[in-house]
Amino acid sequence: MELDNIEFKSLELKDIYKEFPGVVANNKISLKINAGEIHALLGENGAGKTTLMNIIYGIYQPDDGEIFINGRKVFIDSPRTAMNYGIGMVHQHFMLVENHSVAENVALGLNRTKFLNPTEDIAKEIERYSNEIGLHVNPDAKIWQLSAGEQQRVEILKALMRGAKLLILDEPTSVLTPQEATELFKTVKKLVANGHSVIFITHKLEEVYELGGIVTVLRQGKVIGTTTTKDATKEELAKMMVGREIIFNLEKEKVEPGEVVVKVENIDVLSDKGIKAVKNLSFEIRKGEILGIAGVSGNGQKELVEALTGLRRVEKGKVIINNKEIQNRGAREIGEMGVAHIPEERIKYGIVPNFPVYENAVLRDYYKEPFSNRGFLNYKTIKDFTIKLVKDFSIATPSIETKTKLLSGGNIQKLILARETTTKSNFIVAAHPTYGLDIAATEYIRKLLLKKRKEGSAILLVSEDLEEILQLSDRVAVMFMGEFMGIVDPKKVSIEEIGLMMAGSLRKQEENNAHLN
Amino acid sequence: MHISIEKRGYVSKKYYTSVYLISIFVAVILSSFIFLLRGINPFYAFSKIFQGSFGSPFGLKETIAKAIPLLLITEGLIVAFKGKFWNIGANGQLLVGATFATWIALNFGPYHSSISTITIMFLVGFLGGALFGLIPALLKVKLGINEIISTLMLNYIAEDFVEYLVYGPWKGKTQYGFPYTDNFPQSATLAQIPGTRISYITLIIALLSAVLIYLFIEKTKYGYEIKVTGENPHAARYSGIDFVKITIIMMLISGGLAGIAGVGEVAGIHRHLTYPAQISSGYGYTAIIVAWLAQLNPILAIVSAVFFGGILVGGDVIQTSLGFPFSTINAFNGLILIFVMVGNFFTEYKIKIRR
Amino acid sequence: MDLIISILQRTMVAGTPLLLGTIGEIITERSGILNLGIEGMMALGAIIGFSVTYITKNPTLGLIAAILSGGILSLLHAFVSITIRGIQTLSGLAIAMIGIGLAGMLGKSYIGAPLSVRFSEVAIPGLSKIPFIGPILFNRDPLFYIGIILAVVSWFILFKTRWGIIIRSVGENPKASDALGINVSLVRYLSTFIGGCFAGFAGAYLTLAYMPSWIEGMTGGRGWIVIALTIFAQWDPLRAILGAYLFGGVDVLQYILQPLGIPVPILKMTPYFVTIIVLIITAREVMRKHLGAPKSLGEPFIKGEK
Secondary structure (H helix, E strand, O other), X not given: OOOOOOOOOEEEEEEEEEEEOOEEEEEEEEEEEEOOOEEEEEOOXXXXXXXXXXXXXXXXXXXXXXXXXXXXXXXXOOHHHHHHOOEEEEOOOOOOOOOOEHHHHHHOOOOOOOOEOHHHHHHHHHXXXXXXXXXXXXXXXXXXXXXXXXXXXXXXXXXXHOOOOEEEEEOHHHHOOHHHHHHHHHHHHHHHHOOOEEXXXXXXXXXXXXXXXXXXXXXXXXXXXXXXXXXXXXXXXXXXXXOOOXXXXXXXXXXXXXXXXXXXXXXXXXXXXXXXXXXXXEEEEEOOEEEEEEOOOOOOHHHXXXXXXXXXXXXXXXXXXXXXXXXXXXXXXXXXXXXXXXXXXXXXXXXOOXXXXXXXXXXXXXXXXXXXXXXXXXXXXXXXXXHHHHHHOOOOXXXXXXXXXXXXXXXXXXXXXXXXXXXXXXXXXXXXXXXXXXXXXXXXXXXXXXXXXXXOOEEEEEOOOHHHHHHHOOEEEEEEOOEXXXXXXXXXXXXXXXXXXXXXXXXXXXXXXXXXX | OEEEEEEXXXXXXXXXXXHHHHHHHHHHHHHHHHHHHOOXXXXXXXXXXXXXXXXXXXXXXXXXXXXXXXXXXXXXXXXXXXXXXXXXXXXXXXXXXXXXXXXXXXXXXXXXXXHHXXXXXXXXHHHHHHHHHHHHHHHHHHHOOXXXXXXXXXXXXXXXXXXXXXXXXXXXXXXXXXXXXXXXXHHHOOOEOOOOOOEHHHHHHHHHHHHHHHHHXXXXXXXXXXXXXXXXXXXXXXXXXXXXXXXXXXXXXXXXXXXXXHHHHHHHHHOOOOOHHHHOOOHXXXXXXXXXXXXXXXXXXXXXXXXXXXXXXXXXXXXXXXXXXXOHHHHHHHHHHHHHHHHHHHHXXXXXXXX | OHHHHHHHHHHHHHHHHHHHHHHHHHHHHHOOOXXXXXXXXXXXXXXXXXXXXXXXXXXXXXXXXXXHHHHHHHHHHHHHHHHOOOOHHHHHHHHHHHHHHHHHHHHHHHEOOOOOOOOOOEEOOOHHHOOOHHHHHOEEOHHHHHHHHHHHHHHHHHHHEHHHHHXXXXXXXXXXXXXXXXXXXXXXXXXXXHHHHHHHHHHHHHHHHHOOOEOOOOOOOHHHHHHHHHHHOOOOHHHHHHHHXXXXXXXXXXXXXXXXXXXXXXXXXXXHHHHHHHHHHHHHHHHHHOOOOOOOOOOOOOOOOO
């Protein structure tokens, strides 16, 4: 299929049904998208948006239902078929080969790629395209060297160069700074003006209004309604999305910060590639205080968290907890100082998926009395403890013997929080604690963090969700290229300022005397 | 028509068991093609094999004699495999254990009582296997060397070393030029159940090892750490489990048990050190399949070891009465391993067919 | 001087089967499939090559049969690794056992039988007259030249063509490749098959050029050394040439040192020792340069998995 000769008039879904073990992801979804329109797909996490898009893109097959393109019934059995119909998709987690160059990534699977010297022509074409649409990217750069925004451009280029007329963007702003997001909106509008159609998946109401146009709201796998931004108010859309009145009126009580619990002095930390990811960083967190770390991921947050929790070497500087130097002491010893760690990618780092719930409940404390005695584990005590955790934290599980991987994301996260915070509460390091969770679980977890704050824990909260950071934190540090662009008061700072700081173009002192670099 | 493969949720014990039994059955059926390749009626071949392994008192005794070292090695491999350490080097660890024990038998045995000699032989046999298992463990944790390659290379090195000993410095003066060491003194040999080549002590140790390894894996702190390390190394790091320490513990046990199997072979069966293929007819490799057939369950491994003991005896049978080389057994073993994995597939996934 | 030439000539012969096997394993691993079964596929290739040549008196036919036999056996590994998502390490070991077992069985009647025809040396006009280098490099059996050419061609395909991008992308990030409409399973099946063909070729080299007779266990662990060489070569066929002939030299070293009175079993250990040492050196280099195996090596790809 050659570029530009694909005709796209409309895409229509009828009664799409898709089930995964234990959940109905899409329950009889019907939807129509016409050429030249922006169609926002709004819904909270777990509403079935991504599953639906993966069905359109041929990654999943629906269990039931029909798809029509330009009025003709079609079977999209693979991404290749989808591409032939002019459908392109930019996934939330980029589908890029990190160790390959931009040109190699674009050339992959592209029909007009030459057999010999495949990247030569492609590189030229990338340059031409970048200039036309304003998507600038160096074709010879390796993907891992690029920022998230640049990687997203590569993804959009990939789709366009395959002749995509309908572009699906799955939560595209989640990895961008507010300014980069604004740029993206411009690009989207430019594409639509050129005759492309865009499906924009999001859970952020603001974005729907920024884009304007048609919006379909999904909830629990069902279409709640389709409307336009002109016809519906924010409040109405919000209600459609969550099925009840506006949430998140979190009560944040005033807590007078106590003595300094955590003191970080001039630390340097290296990334896996051996590059300095955290540069000469210093900060303090007091008892009863939440320090939020905002920033686009990949700016050293991961390395900072790992350094504080003993999973990564601190090359230089000191980490002091309760007046004791703990840098490079190892995860176990740091855990014993009362440091709780809610890791990012909870299933990869936080649990053993094949273990029953009770074995994961003691993942960090199994070796201590009363769970362990002279080298033997006391399973009776462990199970009793787990039953109590499940009850206290209302973790939904068929039984404590159930394999943990069969629990929902929210319940897995509750289990991790329960385990970490019941035994360790001096200092809580929480990395993306609500990422990918539904509203109820998100709310539960945010409340829990506030409760721990009130009880006197010092909390470091790393999140890409600005709303979450601003709501929960007492102070917000914005991280860029391994440094803090400043630590600000969330009540006094504007979103624009934080955006500039996330992009590294503004440094700000705590006393609010901003100046542009 | 559209075929897709989907994950199963819960699987009943009954389904699980029947899938495995069917898998093994299919593997056996398919292996009959190997006989057909040489124009031998597979039914005739299987009846011969069955007679030789389980169907006669003599065969049964031989089967059990071979199941003992298999079980000991398997128990050790289960520990390593649970921790996702691919110990393919049990053959070498067995040989080193046998060599260490031989040194004690020849140099200490003649002057000491049976009890002390035998005890020390088992201890140094364990030590020898454990130390030889420690090498790939250290290479992996300190330098990141792939353990599959290092354990395999160490197998060859151990074989060549034993060969060097029995053809060279340790060659017996009373063995008429055969590549054996001198026979062990009485104090260094194990009593056998009369009329068999099964020694009481090794049998008891092997069965005991199954129970102990079960308790170790399921009830102890180290067992838990090994399981976490094997299932999710990221979570192990996060939990603060010492990867170096736990890998060393795994391999000391794994190698040690193989070493004990080696002691059983030289002290209980051959009563001298001989060339490597004689001491171990690939026990270290066969045990890998024993372990997976038992789904890494230390108790089920007893059944699985007896089954494979029978197959090894069957290997002797097809060699003597059907003219097949012993190595043919490898093909059977490989086939069964493949079908264990096919069985795993059917317990984890289901195939959905739609119009 | 003649001694050195003779040593280097033998090095070339001993290194060729290692080179062939390593090129194949590199292609397979670049697509993300770890096939530990080389030893078995080589053994099968060796006996099939031998027996077909023995019967037909045509070594080319023998070679083709050997290549196919390795390829076919590797398809079993592909099936277990790709279609039923089995543990690749175990499947590879099973393939090794099946190959060794079948070879032992098929070869029984050929033990001690001499092969009257084989691939013998072909002097390249002109080049073979160059002093020193000529007799070492340009007066070899045709399979030696083919091996070198295949290494270069494989390198070219992997790094300079569209196929190469596809194979490497599938090995690095199958999910991304799948999302672009690449048939990941097909690419992996083919790469595994090609790897198996190379292993069969390597086996045939042993019986049709290296030592024209069959003895059980004649692969002697070369299949395992190939796995190590793949790491040493950093998944690059050109580096594989260096590695393979280095090991060929180690193999020959045994025979040179024999007259010095070192016992044979001790000499036999050298290649295995050297393998471990080479891996240690490679490990250091890998750590320093942050190089590594294809990212999804050994991981099954499950299409559409959440």
